[in-house]
Amino acid sequence: xxxxxxxxxxxxxxxxxxxxxxxxxxxxxxxxxxxxxxxxxxxxxxxxxxxxxxxxxxxxxxxxxxxxxxxxxxxxxxxxxxxxxxxxxxxxxxxxxxxxxxxxxxxxxxxxxxxxxxxxxxxxxxxxxxxxxxxxxxxxxxxxxxxxxxxxxxxxxxxxxxxxxxxxxxxxxxxxxxxxxxxxxxxxxxxxxxxxxxxxxxxxxxxxxxxxxxxxxxxxxxxxxxxxxxxxxxxxxxxxxxxxxxxxxxxxxxxxxxxxxxxxxxxxxxxxxxxxxxxxxxxxxxxxxxxxxxxxxxxxxxxxxxxxxxxxxxxxxxxxxxxxxxxxxxxxxxxxxxxxxxxxxxxxxxxxxxxxxxxxxxxxxxxxxxxxxxxxxxxxxxxxxxxxxxxxxxxxxxxxxxxxxxx
Amino acid sequence: xxxxxxxxxxxxxxxxxxxxxxxxxxxxxxxxxxxxxxxxxxxxxxxxxxxxxxxxxxxxxxxxxxxxxxxxxxxxxxxxxxxxxxxxxxxxxxxxxxxxxxxxxxxxxxxxxxxxxxxxxxxxxxxxxxxxxxxxxxxxxxxxxxxxxxxxxxxxxxxxxxxxxxxxxxxxxxxxxxxxxxxxxxxxxxxxxxxxxxxxxxxxxxxxxxxxxxxxxxxxxxxxxxxxxxxxxxxxxxxxxx
Numbered sequence: 001x002x003x004x005x006x007x008x009x010x011x012x013x014x015x016x017x018x019x020x021x022x023x024x025x026x027x028x029x030x031x032x033x034x035x036x037x038x039x040x041x042x043x044x045x046x047x048x049x050x051x052x053x054x055x056x057x058x059x060x061x062x063x064x065x066x067x068x069x070x071x072x073x074x075x076x077x078x079x080x081x082x083x084x085x086x087x088x089x090x091x092x093x094x095x096x097x098x099x100x101x102x103x104x105x106x107x108x109x110x111x112x113x114x115x116x117x118x119x120x121x122x123x124x125x126x127x128x129x130x131x132x133x134x135x136x137x138x139x140x141x142x143x144x145x146x147x148x149x150x151x152x153x154x155x156x157x158x159x160x161x162x163x164x165x166x167x168x169x170x171x172x173x174x175x176x177x178x179x180x181x182x183x184x185x186x187x188x189x190x191x192x193x194x195x196x197x198x199x200x201x202x203x204x205x206x207x208x209x210x211x212x213x214x215x216x217x218x219x220x221x222x223x224x225x226x227x228x229x230x231x232x233x234x235x236x237x238x239x240x241x242x243x244x245x246x247x248x249x250x251x252x253x254x255x256x257x258x259x260x261x262x263x264x265x266x267x268x269x270x271x272x273x274x275x276x277x278x279x280x281x282x283x284x285x286x287x288x289x290x291x292x293x294x295x296x297x298x299x300x301x302x303x304x305x306x307x308x309x310x311x312x313x314x315x316x317x318x319x320x321x322x323x324x325x326x327x328x329x330x331x332x333x334x335x336x337x338x339x340x341x342x343x344x345x346x347x348x349x350x351x352x353x354x355x356x357x358x359x360x361x362x363x364x365x366x367x368x369x370x371x372x373x374x375x376x377x378x379x380x381x382x383x384x385x386x387x388x389x390x391x392x393x394x395x396x397x398x399x400x401x402x403x404x405x406x407x
Numbered sequence: 408x409x410x411x412x413x414x415x416x417x418x419x420x421x422x423x424x425x426x427x428x429x430x431x432x433x434x435x436x437x438x439x440x441x442x443x444x445x446x447x448x449x450x451x452x453x454x455x456x457x458x459x460x461x462x463x464x465x466x467x468x469x470x471x472x473x474x475x476x477x478x479x480x481x482x483x484x485x486x487x488x489x490x491x492x493x494x495x496x497x498x499x500x501x502x503x504x505x506x507x508x509x510x511x512x513x514x515x516x517x518x519x520x521x522x523x524x525x526x527x528x529x530x531x532x533x534x535x536x537x538x539x540x541x542x543x544x545x546x547x548x549x550x551x552x553x554x555x556x557x558x559x560x561x562x563x564x565x566x567x568x569x570x571x572x573x574x575x576x577x578x579x580x581x582x583x584x585x586x587x588x589x590x591x592x593x594x595x596x597x598x599x600x601x602x603x604x605x606x607x608x609x610x611x612x613x614x615x616x617x618x619x620x621x622x623x624x625x626x627x628x629x630x631x632x633x634x635x636x637x638x639x640x641x642x643x644x645x646x647x648x649x
Contacts, residue, residue: 002519009507297505303464305492305568306520307485402464405499 003310007317014293017286018322024282025326025381026333032275032377033334034341039268040368041342043261049189049362050257051250054197056095056126056219058234059253060085063246065216066253071100071171074214075245084240085218090233092221095122098205099216102168102176104198106156113152113198115166117205126221129186129199136160136184143201145183151194153185160185166198171211178208189362227251276384283323283388291395298396299404308396315392323385327378334374341367410475411571411604412438412461417470419456419627430456431467432627438572441602443595445609445618453627454608455576461606462495462574463487475571492520496565496573500580503561504549510560511536511545517567535563539593555586559593566597572604579611591617 062075098117120139170176188194238247345366353363419431459465518528539559579587623631
């Protein structure tokens with residue numbers, strides 16, 4: 001106990017120096033928590049935009065569909081299969097889809113689009129698609145109208161209640177053509193979706209593509225979406241459904257997103273590395289000064305009988321107390337900042353937003369409230385402090401009381 | 408009389424590979440319990456080096472030093488630190504105390520390093536502050552004390568571990584006459600009343616005057632070793648050695 005008291009007193013022997021050290025650690029922790037939290041928040045948002053708003057966390061297709069996404073690789077809707085899937089513990093709900101590409105024309109302008117036939121109610125329970133509606137009315141179960149994404153609507157120079165024509169290839173080579181009224185306008189976070197999504201009811205899509213009772217996919221929502229749980233659920237469903245179906249997690253369907261996240265994380269690690277390096281210099285500078293200032297005193301303590309291991313313990317406790325104080329204060333201060341930025345995320349508009357959208361990002365930067373960020377950043381800074389404490393340790397081991405006490 | 412320090416043929420050379428400086432040459436020194444000895448000599452004569460060797464802070468190149476029968480030249484660095492903690496008290500010229508600790512905590516430090524019980528520590532500390540006549544300054548920091556008071560606290564700290572002897576390296580060098588006299592009075596009193604052995608290295612005539620034995624070093628060798636038999640008859644044994 002006296003060692004801790006002694007260390008605490010030593011820590012405050014030079015208030016300014018200690019305050020500078022604690023301040024450096026404090027701001028470093030805030031910055032590193034914020035960058036990590038922003039990074040995770042942006043990626044969570046990206047995944048949410050792309051995965052939960054469209055692809056779902058797991059999709060089930062007919063074997064071979066993913067490699068060749070044509071209607072001929074569709075499968076028949078089956079209550080028995082749905083039941084088998086819903087029996088899986090992690091599965092919350094399931095929504096059927098019939099998807100295919102087509103050309104959509106407003107008369108003057110023609111664009112390629114992704115036509116998705118959905119069960120309005122079940123789809124909404126997974127993707128909350130109704131929340132994306134910015135104008136008009138959501139689809140009814142037997143609707144023959146369509147919902148159009150805002151980007152596509154603008155490209156086609158259409159408005160709500162305008163009529164459009166869809167032309168494409170149907171099931172087994174049949175011609176697909178239909179005329180539809182825009183009943184609602186959707187706005188997605190993902191620019192890709194925003195520029196090519198067209199939704200209609202499953203029955204309308206089946207009619208358009210001449211694919212009676214057929215589906216291209218089941219989209220699943222899960223209780224737990226962590227990577228390991230996701231993979232385990234996928235594997236369980238694979239086992240239950242057998243080889244006629246392919247069960248794919250969002251990570252398998254969209255490896256480019258994973259790749260993108262990994263690349264972005266790597267660049268963020270470099271920024272954080274620079275931040276940690278600055279912390280290192282800050283703490284190390286303080287340690288250097290401290291060792292020079294206290295050289296005589298340390299020599300004197302060893303001379304009167306303080307074992308070097310005891311002196312090392314004393315310095316280690318000082319370092320831990322300093323770093324811990326800075327870390328705790330930094331974490332405490334970062335909590336409200338992170339929370340605020342989570343509730344009211346940074347939102348870019350105008351040209352900056354357009355640049356982000358061109359890269360496939362929604363220009364919204366929410367922070368993540370994941371507790372492990374606070375803990376891990378605190379631990380990293382603490383470890384840096386402890387690693388740097390090796391310097392005074394080495395100096396103490398090399399300390400010769402006679403030379404240390406020479407003026 | 409019990410022998411406390413027995414140094415045989417002690418040599419210490421600095422920079423042996425370049426320009427050797429023979430700091431201590433073939434020194435034989437024998438000190439007994441209760442002595443009040445001053446090591447004197449001009450600057451560079453080897454006083455502090457000899458004190459460091461006796462105190463186990465440095466190792467001789469040749470010869471051996473026995474403290475209470477233990478050959479400290481054969482001890483490992485860690486054993487030496489432990490030996491110093493339990494057997495030798497130190498008073499340095501200045502910057503003697505830990506500035507962040509109070510006077511009481513500075514004295515307690517030694518006993519805490521010895522893992523003494525709290526109750527024993529408190530009893531001993533109170534007694535020591537009584538002896539150095541600074542009971543009212545127990546809870547103040549060194550910066551609030553005069554140089555003389557700080558040195559008295561240093562003496563109390565040196566005595567806290569109940570050492571075999573106290574080594575004081577120019578303890579009065581930075582003190583005014585009154586503070587120096589006061590410090591010497593206290594050390595002399597402790598020496599006479601409790602038979603504590605003191606060895607000083609000093610230039611200070613005031614210390615030399617009070618010492619009962621004066622060992623003069625010149626160029627690392629003992630030039631003279633004189634006992635003051637006229638004032639301290641009980642140390643006549645010492646005089647007979649000279």
